Amino acid sequence: MKRTFSILAIILGLISQAQAANLTVHEWGTFTSFMGSNGELIEGMHHEDEALPAFVYGLKKDAPTPQPQPPTPRPRPPQPAPCHPHSKVGCETLMSLFATHSEFFPEAPISAGVTQKMETPVIYFYGDQGKKVNVEINFPQGIITQYYPQSSYSYPKLAEARELKDSHFIFDVTLLAANESNLPLVNSQSIWSPARQVPNANAVRTDNGDKEKFIFYRGIGNFPSPLKVSSDLKDVLTLENVSQSPISMAIVLNSNGKTGNIAVVNNLTSKTQVAVPSLVNGLDFNLYIQKTKAVIIDSLVKNGLYTDEAVAMVNTWQRSYFNTPGIRVLYIVPSEDTESILPLNVKPAPNELKRVLVGRVEVMTKNEEAKYLQVIQSNATINIETNFGRFYEPKLRRLEQIAPAELKEKIRILYSN
Numbered sequence: 001m002k003r004t005f006s007i008l009a010i011i012l013g014l015i016s017q018a019q020a021a022n023l024t025v026h027e028w029g030t031f032t033s034f035m036g037s038n039g040e041l042i043e044g045m046h047h048e049d050e051a052l053p054a055f056v057y058g059l060k061k062d063a064p065t066p067q068p069q070p071p072t073p074r075p076r077p078p079q080p081a082p083c084h085p086h087s088k089v090g091c092e093t094l095m096s097l098f099a100t101h102s103e104f105f106p107e108a109p110i111s112a113g114v115t116q117k118m119e120t121p122v123i124y125f126y127g128d129q130g131k132k133v134n135v136e137i138n139f140p141q142g143i144i145t146q147y148y149p150q151s152s153y154s155y156p157k158l159a160e161a162r163e164l165k166d167s168h169f170i171f172d173v174t175l176l177a178a179n180e181s182n183l184p185l186v187n188s189q190s191i192w193s194p195a196r197q198v199p200n201a202n203a204v205r206t207d208n209g210d211k212e213k214f215i216f217y218r219g220i221g222n223f224p225s226p227l228k229v230s231s232d233l234k235d236v237l238t239l240e241n242v243s244q245s246p247i248s249m250a251i252v253l254n255s256n257g258k259t260g261n262i263a264v265v266n267n268l269t270s271k272t273q274v275a276v277p278s279l280v281n282g283l284d285f286n287l288y289i290q291k292t293k294a295v296i297i298d299s300l301v302k303n304g305l306y307t308d309e310a311v312a313m314v315n316t317w318q319r320s321y322f323n324t325p326g327i328r329v330l331y332i333v334p335s336e337d338t339e340s341i342l343p344l345n346v347k348p349a350p351n352e353l354k355r356v357l358v359g360r361v362e363v364m365t366k367n368e369e370a371k372y373l374q375v376i377q378s379n380a381t382i383n384i385e386t387n388f389g390r391f392y393e394p395k396l397r398r399l400e401q402i403a404p405a406e407l408k409e410k411i412r413i414l415y416s417n
Helices: 002-020 091-100 285-302 307-316 318-323 335-341 366-378 384-388 392-402 405-416
Strands: 023-035 116-127 132-139 142-148 153-155 167-175 215-221 227-231 237-241 247-255 259-268 273-276 326-332 344-347 352-363
Touching (some): 023 392, 116 132, 116 142, 116 167, 132 142, 142 167, 227 326, 237 259, 259 273, 285 307, 285 318, 285 326, 335 352, 366 384
Parallel strands (some): 023 352
Antiparallel strands (some): 116 215, 132 167, 227 237, 237 273, 247 259, 247 326, 326 352
């Protein structure tokens, strides 16, 4: 009789374990950095390029509860100057601004030292409705600045955010039906929309009633890039894998908004480098985008994402990846680097956990550096956004490094104002 009970207990235990393990978790996201011709990371990556919906939480003392209705439009005061050594606005004054208008300033009051933007990691769940899942995210060399749905625990709070280190978040969610429709409304053109186009993923709900198709978070940090990208006067790019692990795919993109071209590097092994000749913008723009999307989606799927997840990621970043003129390199972050940069723990332990992050390096070549220096030298009045466009601060910080002595102060004033 005891033996029968023992066998029955074992069987029930195995069934319980199987039910607990009926969980698949997939994550994708992007790290963005900026490098000059020497291949070194440049600070100034704290500026927001892609606006998020108003319901997304930031580093606020009391985050509001969003409603599944369009947010009421409200004026947004101008952003204060960044808090770095050359800023005319002191750190204490800036902290006062953030504290007074915390609902308008979701980003952390830190800009000095930011060399990496952690953009749109999203986590999808596939499991039984009603299953409760605990997700713990650590960011040892950065801080998580924006997120949704509401977290169960977060560090640092607004008043504690002084360094780019030791951010820690916990989310407790309940899995809902995949076709849950009662989600916060967003415009179809919002950067938020493509990530929802994953039909089989469960929606999730937190205890305060937030519902979404995924867990989203974003942050800023300062950590080494697994890939170093440098250039010479012939616009030859050198891609060097400085990681301890192989990089399965890197793709060089060059477009001017009308035409574009790509070069693909597969299996760049640890501590090796490869030269990519200057790319001529020769492909029709639509063909360029179509070809580039296909290459990236194929690589994402080979690294473990479902096809609809890969399509969602590529569509989320279409403007930044493809439509914006310039030279950039996208690469699959080695899984070992992902786990080191962004440790993740899920309970109950899923029977499958796939994390596929893409590194994005915005590149300023040696020839571009020379042209920008000429612009600064030749013009008494400069509009930084008109003359330098996106990533103007890291561009100017790099130019300050290589500029003749008589231009350094002028450049410093440009990015400090």
